[in-house]
Amino acid sequence: MSRTQITKCEAEVMDVVWDRESVTVNDVVEAIDRDLAYTTVMTTMRILEEKGIVRRGQKEGRAYTYSAAVTREEVRHGMIHELTDRLFGGSVQSLVLSLLNSEEVSPEDIAAVKQAAAKAERGR
Known part of the structure; x- marks a missing residue:
């Protein structure tokens, strides 16, 4: 797996995804402790899907479900390697x-x- 980088907002979203088996965008909006617009979370989920971090599942009513495609540990590992390379010369x-x-x-x-x-x- 390539080194996966995620932003702070993506990490907030992923914390919800990792804690649950399957989520909708609305589930994430409701679970995050700060005000995030539905469209912001939807865009973040699309970006995470493009990065291969989440996978889009079945449609429930009008909303798709999402689940984690990688583990929290895989993302941590990738980010630690990137930090080590970038700031400490490896x-x-x-x-x-x-x-x-x-x-x-x-x-x-x-x-x-x-x-x-x-x-x-x-x-x-």
């Missing part, structure tokens, strides 16, 4: 060190990273 080490050096990292975060790193090391 260096995962630089990305991780940058994250660890940020002020938002808690001691719990560092402990979780250490545990994940140890697990990854044992698995190789």
